[in-house]
Amino acid sequence: xxxxxxxxxxxxxxxxxxxxxxxxxxxxxxxxxxxxxxxxxxxxxxxxxxxxxxxxxxxxxxxxxxxxxxxxxxxxxxxxxxxxxxxxxxxxxxxxxxxxxxxxxxxxxxxxxx
Numbered sequence: 141x142x143x144x145x146x147x148x149x150x151x152x153x154x155x156x157x158x159x160x161x162x163x164x165x166x167x168x169x170x171x172x173x174x175x176x177x178x179x180x181x182x183x184x185x186x187x188x189x190x191x192x193x194x195x196x197x198x199x200x201x202x203x204x205x206x207x208x209x210x211x212x213x214x215x216x217x218x219x220x221x222x223x224x225x226x227x228x229x230x231x232x233x234x235x236x237x238x239x240x241x242x243x244x245x246x247x248x249x250x251x252x253x254x
């Protein structure tokens with residue numbers, strides 16, 4: 141997974157659930173806890189995410205991750221870039237599927253005429 145894609149996925153997950161833990165983020169993304177920690181710190185340094193401390197019921201320190209206005213803008217930009225890439229991949233895959241179908245249907249016609 142590329143860094144920009146990871147950043148987008150983290151921003152989306154944090155916006156949907158500001159109280160998600162880094163361990164839950166790691167599980168959801170299928171990456172290591174260390175990678176999530178690095179990514180969240182990087183997003184915070186860029187001013188895209190703001191971390192707020194809070195105490196939960198077990199007296200452990202936790203965080204709420206809030207997207208800043210810059211974070212919301214960055215998420216929208218990354219989403220548009222990601223969508224453009226995925227649409228191009230989809231169109232390419234669609235052409236390849238049509239080509240394979242053409243090759244397969246031509247063979248089936250030849251085999252049926254024997």
